[in-house]
Structure formats: structure tokens, C-alpha cells
Amino acid sequence: xxxxxxxxxxxxxxxxxxxxxxxxxxxxxxxxxxxxxxxxxxxxxxxxxxxxxxxxxxxxxxxxxxxxxxxxxxxxxxxxxxxxxxxxxxxxxxxxxxxxxxxxxxxxxxxxxxxxxxxxxxxxxxxxxxxxxx
Numbered sequence: 001x002x003x004x005x006x007x008x009x010x011x012x013x014x015x016x017x018x019x020x021x022x023x024x025x026x027x028x029x030x031x032x033x034x035x036x037x038x039x040x041x042x043x044x045x046x047x048x049x050x051x052x053x054x055x056x057x058x059x060x061x062x063x064x065x066x067x068x069x070x071x072x073x074x075x076x077x078x079x080x081x082x083x084x085x086x087x088x089x090x091x092x093x094x095x096x097x098x099x100x101x102x103x104x105x106x107x108x109x110x111x112x113x114x115x116x117x118x119x120x121x122x123x124x125x126x127x128x129x130x131x132x133x134x
Contacts, residue, residue, distance in 0.1 A: 006125075006132055007076045010086060013118050014068020017061045017093065020100075020112075024058040042103030057100045064093050075132055083126060090119040 022028045041053050048056060067089040074082025097112035104111075125131045 003075070003132060007072050009118075010068055010075060010122070011072035013115070013122075014065050014072060014089070016115065017065035017068065020061040021058045021065065024054040024061070026054075040102045041100045043099055053100070057096075060096050060100070064089060064096060067092070083132070086122060087126060090122045094119045 040050055041048070041057070044053050044056070067085065071082055071086040071089050073079075074085055094116055097116050101111055
């Protein structure tokens with residue numbers, strides 16, 4: 001049972017990355033309460049304009065969603081490389097959140113701090129508690 005709950009956590013965490021893809025591409029309007037998601041990057045601002053940053057962010061977050069889905073499938077079927085995929089996905093996701101962060105500490109919950117916490121939680125489960133055992 002715990003194995004399947006963990007699989008669903010990884011799957012839904014991965015699919016949540018598609019929210020940032022959709023927001024970056026303007027496929028969904030920014031909802032009330034998410035006005036602080038600017039789609040700009042503190043690190044890329046000098047290299048890319050807002051459109052370029054949004055396009056890059058959309059691609060990166062879509063690929064991360066795919067990577068987490070692959071991880072979830074691997075975990076579900078207890079494939080040997082599932083844990084490696086999940087570790088890489090979590091680390092890359094954390095890096096992407098840092099890269100595409102706008103540099104403001106205001107409304108961090110809308111800028112990926114919850115996703116970062118989930119990534120840390122997943123990595124802690126893997127490295128400290130050796131879960132999931134595949």
C-alpha cells in the first residue's frame with residue numbers, strides 16, 4: 001500500500017510541473033492569488049527576455065514532468081533504475097525552480113517552494129530511509 005502511495009506522490013508531483021509549463025506558455029490565465037508568478041528569472045534576465053525565459057521554462061518544466069512520470073512508472077513496476085531517475089528528477093527540478101525563480105521572497109508558495117520541499121522530502125526518503133526499496 002505504501003509503495004502505491006509513494007508512486008502516486010511521485011506521479012502527481014511530476015504532473016504539477018505541467019502547471020508551470022501551462023502558465024509560462026499562457027495556456028491558462030494566472031489565477032487570482034498567483035499574480036506573483038512572474039515568469040521571469042533572476043539568473044536568466046540578462047541573457048533572455050521574458051518571452052525567451054517563458055519558453056525555456058515551459059520546455060524545462062515539461063521535460064521534468066516527463067522525467068517524474070517515468071520515475072513513477074519505474075517505481076510502480078519496481079524497475080532497478082527508478083530510484084536513479086527519481087533522484088535526478090528531484091535534483092534537476094530543484095535546480096530549475098532556483099533557475100527560474102524571479103529573485104523575490106514574496107509569495108514563495110506560488111514560486112515553487114512547496115515543490116522544492118517535496119523534492120527534499122523525496123531525496124530524504126531515498127538517501128536516509130532507503131525508500132523505496134526496489
